Amino acid sequence: MMMAGLILLAGTIATAQSIKITAQVDRPQVTVGDTLIYSAVVEYGNRQMRVRPDAPDFGGLQSLGRSDADQVYQVNGDVRILSSSQWQLRAVREGTFTISPSTVTVNGQAYESNPVEVLVTRQASVNLPGELKGEPILFARTKYDEINKKIEGRLFLRMTASNQNPYVGESVVISYQLFNNGVNIQPPFNEQVNQIQGAITEEIFHATQINPKPQTIDGQTYQVAPLYQIAVIANKPGELTFDGYSLTATLPRSRRSNDPFDSFFNDPFFGPGGIQVEMPTVPVRLNVRPLPTAGRPLGFTGTVGDFSLNAEVDRKLATTDDYITLKLTLVGRGAIALANSPQLRDMQDFDKVGEDNKVEKQVFTDGIGGRKIFEYVLRPRHIGKLKVPPVSYAIFNPHTGKYEVMETQPLTVDVTAGASGPMAIDEQPSDGSTNQAGGIRNLRYLQSVDRLHTRRSELLLNQALFWILLLGSLGLMAFACWRDRRLSRLDPARVRRDGAWRRFEKQRQGLNCRSASGQSPEERAARLEAATRDYIADRFNLSADGLTRRQIEDLLNTVAVPRERIDRLCNLIDLCSSLRYAPAGAAGGDIKAWSDEIATILKEELQ
Amino acid sequence: MMLKSGFFRLMIPVLLAVLLVIPVAHTQPPEGDISLQDLIQKAKQAFDNRDYDASIDAYQKLAMQAPHDARVLYNLGTAHAWAGHRGLAIWRLLQARQLDPRNPDTRANLKLIAPDLTQSPLDWLYNHFTANEWAIVAGGLWVLFFLLTALYFVLNGGRSWRSRLRPLLWALAVLMLVTWPFALVHYYVREFTWRAVVVADNTVAYTGPSENQIENFKLKPGTILRIEDTQTPGWVKFSYAGGRKGFVQRDRIRNL
Numbered sequence: 061m062m063m064a065g066l067i068l069l070a071g072t073i074a075t076a077q078s079i080k081i082t083a084q085v086d087r088p089q090v091t092v093g094d095t096l097i098y099s100a101v102v103e104y105g106n107r108q109m110r111v112r113p114d115a116p117d118f119g120g121l122q123s124l125g126r127s128d129a130d131q132v133y134q135v136n137g138d139v140r141i142l143s144s145s146q147w148q149l150r151a152v153r154e155g156t157f158t159i160s161p162s163t164v165t166v167n168g169q170a171y172e173s174n175p176v177e178v179l180v181t182r183q184a185s186v187n188l189p190g191e192l193k194g195e196p197i198l199f200a201r202t203k204y205d206e207i208n209k210k211i212e213g214r215l216f217l218r219m220t221a222s223n224q225n226p227y228v229g230e231s232v233v234i235s236y237q238l239f240n241n242g243v244n245i246q247p248p249f250n251e252q253v254n255q256i257q258g259a260i261t262e263e264i265f266h267a268t269q270i271n272p273k274p275q276t277i278d279g280q281t282y283q284v285a286p287l288y289q290i291a292v293i294a295n296k297p298g299e300l301t302f303d304g305y306s307l308t309a310t311l312p313r314s315r316r317s318n319d320p321f322d323s324f325f326n327d328p329f330f331g332p333g334g335i336q337v338e339m340p341t342v343p344v345r346l347n348v349r350p351l352p353t354a355g356r357p358l359g360f361t362g363t364v365g366d367f368s369l370n371a372e373v374d375r376k377l378a379t380t381d382d383y384i385t386l387k388l389t390l391v392g393r394g395a396i397a398l399a400n401s402p403q404l405r406d407m408q409d410f411d412k413v414g415e416d417n418k419v420e421k422q423v424f425t426d427g428i429g430g431r432k433i434f435e436y437v438l439r440p441r442h443i444g445k446l447k448v449p450p451v452s453y454a455i456f457n458p459h460t461g462k463y464e465v466m467e468t469q470p471l472t473v474d475v476t477a478g479a480s481g482p483m484a485i486d487e488q489p490s491d492g493s494t495n496q497a498g499g500i501r502n503l504r505y506l507q508s509v510d511r512l513h514t515r516r517s518e519l520l521l522n523q524a525l526f527w528i529l530l531l532g533s534l535g536l537m538a539f540a541c542w543r544d545r546r547l548s549r550l551d552p553a554r555v556r557r558d559g560a561w562r563r564f565e566k567q568r569q570g571l572n573c574r575s576a577s578g579q580s581p582e583e584r585a586a587r588l589e590a591a592t593r594d595y596i597a598d599r600f601n602l603s604a605d606g607l608t609r610r611q612i613e614d615l616l617n618t619v620a621v622p623r624e625r626i627d628r629l630c631n632l633i634d635l636c637s638s639l640r641y642a643p644a645g646a647a648g649g650d651i652k653a654w655s656d657e658i659a660t661i662l663k664e665e666l667q
Numbered sequence: 668m669m670l671k672s673g674f675f676r677l678m679i680p681v682l683l684a685v686l687l688v689i690p691v692a693h694t695q696p697p698e699g700d701i702s703l704q705d706l707i708q709k710a711k712q713a714f715d716n717r718d719y720d721a722s723i724d725a726y727q728k729l730a731m732q733a734p735h736d737a738r739v740l741y742n743l744g745t746a747h748a749w750a751g752h753r754g755l756a757i758w759r760l761l762q763a764r765q766l767d768p769r770n771p772d773t774r775a776n777l778k779l780i781a782p783d784l785t786q787s788p789l790d791w792l793y794n795h796f797t798a799n800e801w802a803i804v805a806g807g808l809w810v811l812f813f814l815l816t817a818l819y820f821v822l823n824g825g826r827s828w829r830s831r832l833r834p835l836l837w838a839l840a841v842l843m844l845v846t847w848p849f850a851l852v853h854y855y856v857r858e859f860t861w862r863a864v865v866v867a868d869n870t871v872a873y874t875g876p877s878e879n880q881i882e883n884f885k886l887k888p889g890t891i892l893r894i895e896d897t898q899t900p901g902w903v904k905f906s907y908a909g910g911r912k913g914f915v916q917r918d919r920i921r922n923l
Contacts, residue, residue: 381717413715439715503749503779504772506714506742509707512733520802521854530806533813540817562830 079104081113083162083173090151091181093198093340095124100162100173101144107132111143113162113173120157121149121178122303122343151180152342153196187213187241189278196342200243202311202335211311211337214241217287219304219341222426227349228297229364230458231262231395231427234344236288236305238270241280245309246334254303256292260398264423265289291428293395297350304341310334355463357454359403364456365394365429369402371451371468378440378475383413386436386448388468393429394458396421401434402453409446410438411505440475442502447472553601560598561667567591568655582640584651589636592629592658599666609634621665629661703732710742719750730759737767741776748780754866754888757781758921761864761891765923768794781889798853805846812839861894863903863920870920872913876902883913892920 080103087096098121100113112128124147131142151157156179161172188197200215201208222233249270265286272283288305312334351364367390374385390399397419404412414437422430440446448471457464520526548555568591571584590604593612597604600615609630616626632654639651710725726743733739744759760777767773777784786794796804815836822828856862865886873880876899886892892915896904903920906912 503745504775506711506745507738507772509729509736509738509742512703512729512739513736514733516735517797517799519854519857520799520806521850522858526802526806530809533810533817537813537817537820540820544820 079111079164079166079171081162081164081171081173083116083159083176085149085159085176085178088177089179089181092151092154093201094180095148095150095201096121096178098147098149098159098176099144100146101142102164102171103140103142104166105138105140107139107141109166111164111166113143113145113164115145115147116162116173117160118147118149118157119159120153120155121159121180122152124148124150149178150198150340151178152198154180154182156180187280189280191277192218198340198342200337200339202337204335207311207335207337211243215239215243215245215337215339217305217307217339217341219344221344221346224345225347225349226294227364227456227458228294228351229362229395229398229456231291231293231365232346233264233423233427234290234292234304235286236341238272238285238287238307238339239282240272240285241282244312245337246312248310250308251287252306253288254305256300256302258294258296258300259302260293260295260395262291262293262397262428263289264291264428289423291395291423292344292346293398294346294348297348300346300348301343303343306338306340308336308338311337351456352461352463357463357465359452359465360454360456360463361400361402363390363394363399363453364458365392365396365399366457366459367392367394367396367399367455367466369451369453369466369468371448371471373448373471373473376473378473380440380443380475380477382440382475384410384438384440384473386438386471388434388436388451388453390432390434390453391430393424393427395428396430396432399432402451404436404451406449407438409441409444410448411441413437413439413505439505440473441505443475443477445472446475556598556601560595561663563598564591564595564659564662567594568659571655572652581651585636585639585654588651588655588658589633589640592633592636592662595662616665619666625661625665629658632658703729710746714742714746714749717749719746722746723750723752735766737763737770737773740766741770741773744773745776748776752866753780754864754868755921757784757889758864758866758923761889761923764794766797768797783887784889793849793852796849798850798857801846801850801853805843805850808839808843808846812836812843815839862923863892863894863905864923865890865892865915865919866921867919870915872905872911872915874913876904876914880914884911886915886919891923 081100082103083098083100085096085098087094090096098118100116102111102113104111115123115126126145126147128143128145131144133140133142145162156177159176159178161175163173164171195218197216197218199208199212202211216239218237218239220235220237223230226232265288267285267287270285270287272285275282275284287307292300294300370389370391372387372389374387375382378384386404388402390396401415401417415435417432417434420431420433421428438448450470451468452465453467454463454465456462567587571587571591593604593607596602596612596615597607602611602615612630612633613626616629621629635654636651706725706729710722710729713719713721713725723743723746726739726746729739730736730743740759740763744756744763747753747756747759757777757780760773760780763770763773764777815832819829819832819836822832865888868888870886870888872883872886874883875881890907892903892905892907894903894905895912897917899914901917902914903917904912904914
C-alpha cells in the first residue's frame with residue numbers, strides 16, 4: 061500500500077516537473093487596425109490530463125476569438141502532448157502593449173508562460189483627410205497587404221459619440237457611418253452589432269440598405285452612408301466599454317484581369333468570387349460619472365435630462381358623478397422613456413382611481429428626448445371649488461450639472477352635486493345632533509388590497525410560550541429573592557451593614573424635619589450622636605451601647621481612616637454629647653453643620 | 668431472471684397514468700390565486716363604476732376567503748355605505764376596526780356613518796389597540812418588572828443601585844396594573860363573550876322570543892349587543908351597555 065502511494069507520488073512529481081508553457085505572437089509589430097494571433101502552448105506528458113491555458117490579460121488589445129488544438133507525439137518512447145490555444149487579437153490604438161503570462165493549473169500548482177510585448181504603430185493615414193486624422197479610425201482590411209495599402213484611408217467606418225463623459229442616466233448617441241472614396245464594394249454586407257452590458261440601449265437608426273450621399277472633407281469627396289445609430293444610457297458609474305459596430309463587404313474580381321489587385325476601382329466587369337473586406341471600429345469607451353450627492357433634493361425622482369413639466373385638467377366644471385383627468389406632461393431631452401411618474405401628494409379633495417402614461421420619443425443629433433404624458437383619473441370627494449395641489453418633480457439636468465425641482469401650478473375644479481348616487485345615510489342623526497362630517501360624499505375611498513390576509517392572528521394569552529416567558533421572569537425573581545434571604549440569614553452582619561447608611565440618612569433627615577417643630581438643640585444633638593453611634597455599630601456589627609471613643613478610634617483605624625478624620629469625627633460626637641449634658645452655648649445651626657460634616661466623613665471613609 | 672409479468676402488466680399502466688397526470692396537474696396554474704386577483708379587480712372596478720351591488724358581492728366573496736383581512740372588511744363596509752346599507756356598513760367597519768383599530772380611513776368612515784357611536788376615554792383607549800397589542804405591552808412590562816426585581820435582589824453590594832431601581836419598579840408596577848386589565852378584558856371578550864351589532868333599521872327589542880311579546884325598546888343600527896342566549900330558533904337574548912336586556916330577531920343582527 062505504501063509502495064503504491066510512493067509510486068503515485070513519484071509519478072505526480074515527474075508529471076509536474078515535465079509541464080512547460082510558452083506564449084508568442086505571430087506579429088510582434090503591427091499597425092492600428094491590424095490583427096495578430098497570440099498562441100499559448102502547454103507541453104506535458106500525462107495522457108490522462110486535459111490541460112488548457114487561461115486567457116491572459118491582453119493589455120488593451122481587442123480579443124476577437126479563441127481556438128484550441130491538441131497534438132500528441134513521441135520522443136524516444138516518451139509521449140508528449142502539446143495543447144495550444146490561440147486568440148485572434150486586434151490592435152485598436154497605438155502603443156506598446158504587454159500581454160500578461162498565460163497560466164495553467166495542474167494538481168493545485170500554477171504554471172506561467174512568458175509575457176509577450178506587442179508594438180502597435182500608428183496607421184499610415186496618407187489618404188485620410190486632415191480633419192479625420194485625429195480620430196480613432198480603423199481602416200478597412202483584407203487578407204492582402206497590397207490591397208490594404210491601396211484602400212487605406214479611402215474606405216472605413218467612422219464612429220462618433222455625442223458625449224464621452226456622460227452622467228449616470230444621461231443618454232449618449234453613438235453613430236456609425238460608412239465613408240467610401242471610390243472603392244467598389246459589393247454585397248453581401250454582413251454587420252456585427254455587439255450587445256452592450258451595463259447600460260440601457262435604444263436603437264435609433266439601423267440602415268436596411270446603404271444610401272450614400274457625397275460629402276467633401278478637406279477637398280476629398282467621400283460617399284457617406286449612415287449605417288447605425290444607438291442611444292446608450294449607462295446605469296452605473298465607471299468606465300463603460302463595449303465593442304463597436306463592424307461591417308464586412310466584398311471587393312469584386314475583374315474578369316478582364318487576373319490580377320486580384322486590379323479589380324475594384326470602379327470596374328463594372330466583375331466576375332465570380334470576391335475578396336472579403338472588413339471594416340471594424342474601435343471599442344467605445346465612456347467615462348460615466350456618478351450623479352452628485354451635494355444638493356440632491358429629497359424627492360429626487362431619478363430622472364436625468366433637460367425637461368419641463370406642465371399640468372392641466374380636462375375640465376374645470378364637473379359634478380360628483382364625473383371623473384377628472386389630470387395630465388402632467390414632461391417635455392425635453394433625455395431618456396424620456398425612463399422618466400419616473402410624479403407623486404401626487406396632499407390630494408384631499410380627490411380620490412385617484414386610475415393612472416396611465418404614454419411616451420412620444422424624438423431623436424436629435426446629440427441625443428434623444430420627446431414627451432411623456434402621465435394621466436391620473438380623479439374622482440371628486442365632495443362638492444365645492446376643489447384644488448389639485450402643485451406637483452413637484454425633481455430631476456438632474458446634465459447640461460447644467462445641477463438638480464432642478466420643477467413645480468406645476470395649482471389647479472381648481474368647480475364640482476357640483478351629481479344626479480346619481482343614493483343618499484344612503486341620513487345626514488342628520490336621529491338624536492338631533494349635527495353631522496359634522498358632511499354626509500356620505502365625504503366617505504374615504506377604498507383601500508388597495510394586493511394580497512389577502514387569510515390567517516387569523518391567535519391570541520397571545522393563549523400561547524404557551526407567552527406564559528412561559530411571564531412565569532420564567534417571575535421564577536427568576538423568586539429565585540433571586542430566595543437567594544437574597546438565604547445570604548441574609550447566613551450573614552446577618554451583611555444585612556446590618558447594607559442597611560446602615562439608609563438608616564443613618566433617615567435619622568438625619570428626621571433631624572432636619574423636626575427642627576421646624578421646635579425640638580431643642582439638646583434633643584437634636586442626642587439624636588445625632590445616637591445616629592452616628594448606631595451607624596458605626598451597624599457598620600462593624602457591634603452593639604451601639606457602650607461604644608467608647610477609644611473603641612470608635614480603633615474601629616476606624618482598622619479600615620485605614622486618616623487620623624485627622626478620626627479625631628474630627630470623635631470630636632463631633634463629643635460635641636453632641638457635651639451639648640446634651642451642657643446645653644449652654646450651642647445653636648441649632650451648629651447641629652446641622654455637625655450633622656453634614658459627620659455625614660461627609662462617614663460617606664467618604666466608610667461608605 | 669424471469670420477471671413477474673403479471674405484476675408489471677399492472678404497474679406499467681399505473682405508472683404511465685401517474686407520469687401523465689403529474690405534468691398536466693403542474694401545468695395548470697393554481698386556480699385560487701388567479702380568481703382572487705380577478706375578484707379584487709372586479710370589486711374595485713364595480714365600485715368605480717358605481718355598481719355598488721356588484722362591488723359588495725365581490726367583496727363578500729373575498730371576505731369569505733379572508734374574514735380577518737381588515738382592508739377587505741373596510742372596503743366592504745364602504746361599499747355598503749355607498750349602497751345605502753347603513754347597518755351593514757357599520758357592522759363591517761366595526762369588524763375592520765377590531766382588526767386594525769388605528770386605521771384612519773376606518774375611523775373616519777365609521778365616524779361619518781355612525782356618529783352616535785361615541786366612546787368614553789376609557790373605551791377609546793381600550794379600542795385603540797388590539798388584544799395582542801395590549802398583551803404584548805402588559806407582558807413586556809411584567810417581564811421587565813420581574814427581571815428588574817431579580818436584579819434588585821442580586822445587587823446586594825451596590826446599595827445605591829437599589830435605591831435607584833426602586834422608583835422604576837414602582838412605575839412599572841403601576842403601568843402593569845393599568846395595562847393588564849385591558850389585556851385581560853380583551854381576552855375575556857374575545858374568548859368568552861359573543862358580541863353582535865344591530866344592522867337593520869327599525870329593530871325592536873322584545874320582552875320574549877316572539878313578536879307577540881311586548882315591544883320593549885328600539886335599537887338603532889350600530890348598537891353593539893352582548894348575546895347571552897340563542898336557544899330559541901331565530902331569536903337571541905341580549906344585554907347591552909345600558910344594562911338593558913331583551914330579545915331580538917336573529918336576522919337583524921350580525922356577529923362581530
